[in-house]
Structures are given as structure tokens and as C-alpha cells.
Amino acid sequence: MVANRLPLHRTGTGSDGSWRASAGGLVTALEPILRSTPGAWVGWTGAPDDRTEPFVHDGIEVRPVPLSRVEVEHYYHGMSNRTFWPLYHDAIVSPEFHRTWWGSYLEVNQRFAAEAAAAAAPGDLVWVHDYHLQLVPQLLRARRPDVRIGFFLHIPFPPQELFEWLPWREEILRGLLGADLIGFQTAAAARNFAQLCRHHRLASGSADALEHDGRTVRAQAFPISIDFDWFDTAARKPETLARAEEIRRLVGPERRILLSVDRLDYTKGIDRRIEAFGELLARRLASVEDCVFLQIAAPSREAVHEYKHLRRQIDGIVGSVNGTYSTPGRIAVQYFRRNLTRAEILPYYCAADVMLVTPLRDGMNLVAKEYVACRTNGDGVLVLSEFAGAAQEMRQAIQVNPRDLDRMTESFASALTMDPAEAKRRMSGLRRTVRRRDVHAWSKSFFDVLRGGADGGGGTAEPTGSDIGEDDLTDEAD
Ligand code: ADQ
Numbered sequence: 001m002v003a004n005r006l007p008l009h010r011t012g013t014g015s016d017g018s019w020r021a022s023a024g025g026l027v028t029a030l031e032p033i034l035r036s037t038p039g040a041w042v043g044w045t046g047a048p049d050d051r052t053e054p055f056v057h058d059g060i061e062v063r064p065v066p067l068s069r070v071e072v073e074h075y076y077h078g079m080s081n082r083t084f085w086p087l088y089h090d091a092i093v094s095p096e097f098h099r100t101w102w103g104s105y106l107e108v109n110q111r112f113a114a115e116a117a118a119a120a121a122p123g124d125l126v127w128v129h130d131y132h133l134q135l136v137p138q139l140l141r142a143r144r145p146d147v148r149i150g151f152f153l154h155i156p157f158p159p160q161e162l163f164e165w166l167p168w169r170e171e172i173l174r175g176l177l178g179a180d181l182i183g184f185q186t187a188a189a190a191r192n193f194a195q196l197c198r199h200h201r202l203a204s205g206s207a208d209a210l211e212h213d214g215r216t217v218r219a220q221a222f223p224i225s226i227d228f229d230w231f232d233t234a235a236r237k238p239e240t241l242a243r244a245e246e247i248r249r250l251v252g253p254e255r256r257i258l259l260s261v262d263r264l265d266y267t268k269g270i271d272r273r274i275e276a277f278g279e280l281l282a283r284r285l286a287s288v289e290d291c292v293f294l295q296i297a298a299p300s301r302e303a304v305h306e307y308k309h310l311r312r313q314i315d316g317i318v319g320s321v322n323g324t325y326s327t328p329g330r331i332a333v334q335y336f337r338r339n340l341t342r343a344e345i346l347p348y349y350c351a352a353d354v355m356l357v358t359p360l361r362d363g364m365n366l367v368a369k370e371y372v373a374c375r376t377n378g379d380g381v382l383v384l385s386e387f388a389g390a391a392q393e394m395r396q397a398i399q400v401n402p403r404d405l406d407r408m409t410e411s412f413a414s415a416l417t418m419d420p421a422e423a424k425r426r427m428s429g430l431r432r433t434v435r436r437r438d439v440h441a442w443s444k445s446f447f448d449v450l451r452g453g454a455d456g457g458g459g460t461a462e463p464t465g466s467d468i469g470e471d472d473l474t475d476e477a478d
Pocket of ligand 1: 261299338341345
């Protein structure tokens with residue numbers, strides 16, 4: 001596994017402190033695979049100038065890649081989080097393009113490729129993750145033509161008219177084409193990629209068989225998921241249910257709970273969602289007597305200006321809605337700006353009558369799937385943005401356009417008043433989908449296709465039963 005961050009963080013101080021598994025999108029998804037498959041993980045520890053030597057943790061060989069303070073600034077906060085992140089998320093904030101950041105990105109990608117080349121045994125599978133490391137497939141192939149290389153992009157891949165902004169667009173396409181298999185969250189993203197490769201005359205053919213440099217490269221959708229059984233089991237535990245009851249009692253047992261759980265990121269649509277909740281109250285479609293909105297937001301990327309700004313902006317919107325609508329003992333929006341453990345989040349999922357997942361753009365969004373997995377009684381209503389990758393599979397959710405404030409407000413009202421039988425019917429469909437397409441199915445299908453294409457290069461990768469195309473996903477509806 002090659003990813004920007006190691007799936008661990010140091011506990012305590014000092015360079016020889018012990019390590020604990022981290023939480024978060026990518027780690028949440030890969031943890032089960034790491035526990036069941038022996039292998040090495042190449043990644044950064046998260047601390048600048050950290051020269052930790054390779055070590056073994058819980059059966060996994062860990063190979064830290066050092067980053068200097070300047071590289072953290074240029075490669076990570078800069079090129080990754082201020083160029084690729086906004087560009088690939090519809091340019092919700094303007095991406096910045098700086099040659100110094102690009103130089104650093106190139107250098108750091110070289111270092112990751114060298115470390116991966118050193119870690120892999122002959123013929124190994126190497127799985128590279130995400131937008132921080134888009135050059136690694138090509139750089140690794142140059143060093144180790146014997147290994148099979150998979151790449152998975154966790155965030156959206158933009159359409160041509162946006163991607164073309166990038167001054168280094170051909171370098172990125174070539175970098176990715178170094179892989180044998182490129183996984184995206186949606187079929188639309190795979191199509192965007194294939195179209196760009198053809199446009200720049202770097203490859204010919206369709207997404208599932210791109211001819212490039214005498215090899216066949218597959219670009220395909222593998223919608224990421226969660227460990228459904230883990231959430232389903234944990235949500236049934238007496239201590240989870242007791243805490244869920246306590247949360248209901250504390251907010252007022254007669255109040256219905258609307259919940260959101262996000263990283264504090266401008267892609268997640270937190271501001272518009274709180275505004276829509278304010279409109280719900282303003283239009284008297286609901287009142288603070290009968291409902292409450294709980295927003296849990298984990299601080300994120302606080303070194304980046306846009307994130308500091310977002311934090312202040314959301315503080316302001318929460319204050320404004322609460323100042324206008326709260327009454328003694330009836331706070332309209334309860335906002336928790338902190339990182340919770342999984343065990344702390346679960347009871348909220350269990351307590352929530354309505355889950356609001358309304359990003360402006362999101363690769364997948366695991367929170368929507370986590371909520372569904374926790375609804376062991378088969379009740380609860382999911383409101384889901386059309387612009388989350390999850391919307392492709394989760395057709396029984398109430399789908400909304402987060403930029404359409406009127407409709408979004410009305411969808412919150414519909415969720416609160418949905419007929420219980422209708423809610424159960426929808427939830428049962430959602431649970432079926434997420435249970436069947438869990439994270440194990442996701443990683444297995446990726447590895448199967450990566451292995452299955454091992455025909456020495458040049459062969460045409462045959463579609464397999466594990467393919468998940470857009471049509472297949474659409475069929476899941478109802
Ligand atoms: P993220 O943008 O981080 O991931 P998401 O898929 O929602 O988004 O995953 C967030 C994870 O963090 C969830 O497991 C959630 O439970 C957890 N989390 C959220 N708020 C938290 C809080 N306050 N405290 C503790 N934990 C919290 C990226 C992409 C997504 C894609 C994933 C996986 O942006 O689109 O789904 O990778 O590929």
C-alpha cells in the first residue's frame with residue numbers, strides 16, 4: 001500500500017513513542033484489508049522532518065517516507081490541498097498553481113516511488129492511493145516493470161474543461177497511465193479520465209481498455225464502502241443504545257434529531273445546510289420545539305487559509321441561526337467542532353431520525369453509508385446530495401441539489417414528515433445495497449481485476465463479474 005499518510009499515529013511524545021491506528025476516510029476503508037492481508041505500507045508519519053526507520057506494527061511492515069518542513073508546505077498543503085483538492089472538487093474555491101509546489105510534488109512522488117520499489121518483492125501487487133501521489137504509478141513502473149500497479153483516486157476526477165486548467169495536465173495523465181488499473185469512485189470519473197487521455201493523444205480505446213505505450217490500462221469505477229457488519233454489530237450493543245437514548249433525553253426526548261457528521265471542509269456544504277435548516281424554521285416547516293439539528297464537524301487542514309476562513313464562517317452561521325430561533329432550553333443548532341472516536345459517533349447515528357449528507361461535491365462520502373449501517377431497526381431517513389459519489393448507489397435516499405436552498409429546505413421537511421412505512425421501505429433498500437457492497441467487496445473486486453489483468457502486459461483486460469459500471473449502479477434503484 002502506498003498512500004500519503006501511514007495508517008498510524010504516534011501516541012505520546014518523543015520519536016520512539018508507540019503507534020496507534022488512525023481514523024479517517026482512507027484508513028477506515030483500508031483497515032480491514034490490512035488486518036487480513038500481509039504487506040507493507042509506505043507513507044508519511046504526519047510530522048515534518050521525521051526520520052523514523054521502518055518498523056513492524058501489528059503484522060504490517062511500515063516504511064515511513066520523510067518530508068521536510070518545506071515539502072509539507074509545498075507538496076502537501078500546497079499542491080495537494082490547494083491545487084488538486086479544489087480543482088478536482090469543481091473549483092468550489094479557486095485552485096492555485098505554483099511552479100515551486102509542482103517541483104516539490106514531483107520530488108516527493110519520486111521518493112514515494114523509490115520507497116515502494118524497495119518494499120515490493122518480484123511480481124508483487126502495489127496499490128497506490130489518491131491525489132497526492134498521481135505520478136507514482138509511472139515513476140514506479142520505470143524502476144520496477146515487474147510489479148502490477150493499481151491506483152485508486154478517492155476524490156472526484158474532473159471533466160475536461162476543468163482538468164485543462166492544470167499547467168501539468170499531461171504529466172498527471174502520464175503519471176496515472178503508469179498503472180495497470182486505475183480505480184475511480186464513479187463511472188463518470190473513469191470516463192472523464194479516458195476522454196482526457198484520448199484528447200491528449202496519450203491513449204486510445206475505451207476506459208476499460210486504454211492502449212498506452214504498448215500496454216493496456218483499465219480505468220474503472222470501484223465505489224468505496226464501509227465495513228457494514230462492524231457498524232451493524234456495534235450499533236446493536238447495549239452501551240451504544242444506552243448512549244443514544246441519553247443523547248435523545250439531553251436534547252429533549254420529544255424533539256426529532258437531524259444530524260450531520262463531516263470533516264470541516266468547504267466541499268461538504270456545511271454552511272448551506274445550516275442555512276437551509278434556518279429556513280426550515282423561518283418558514284415554520286418545523287420548530288425548535290419539535291426538532292434539533294446536531295452538526296458534528298472534525299477540524300481539518302487548519303494550516304490552510306480557506307479552512308480557517310470556513311471555520312469562522314460556520315461559527316457565524318451557527319450563531320446567527322441560534323440567535324434568531326433558539327429559546328430557553330431549546331437550542332436550534334448544536335454544533336460540536338471536534339474529532340470524536342468511532343465509538344462516540346455511533347450513538348449519534350443511532351439517535352438521529354434524519355441524516356443530512358449534502359456535500360457540494362464528494363468522491364463517495366462514507367458517512368452516508370455509516371448511518372445506514374447503524375439503522376438496525378430499519379428506520380431513519382437519509383437526505384443525500386446528488387453530488388456525492390454515494391448518490392449513484394443510494395437511490396432510495398432523498399436526493400438534493402445543495403445549491404438549491406428552497407428544495408433542500410423542503411427536502412428536510414419531507415424527511416421529518418415521511419410516512420414511517422415509506423421510510424422503512426427506503427432504508428431497507430439502502431441497507432441491502434451497503435451490506436452487499438461493503439469494503440471487503442470493494443477491495444476484493446479491485447485486487448481481482450488488478451491480478452486478473454496479469455497477462456504480461458499488452459493483453460486486453462477482459463471485463464470480469466466484479467465490474468461495477470454505472471448501469472449496474474443505476475439498476476440498484478428501488
Ligand atoms: P473524507 O473527505 O474524509 O474522505 P468521508 O468519506 O465522509 O470523507 O469520510 C469521513 C470519515 O471520517 C468517516 O468515516 C467519518 O465517520 C469520519 N468523521 C467525520 N467527522 C468526524 C468527526 N467529527 N470525528 C471523528 N470522525 C469523523 C475522502 C473523500 C470521500 C471518500 C473517502 C474514502 O473525500 O469522498 O468517501 O475519502 O474514499
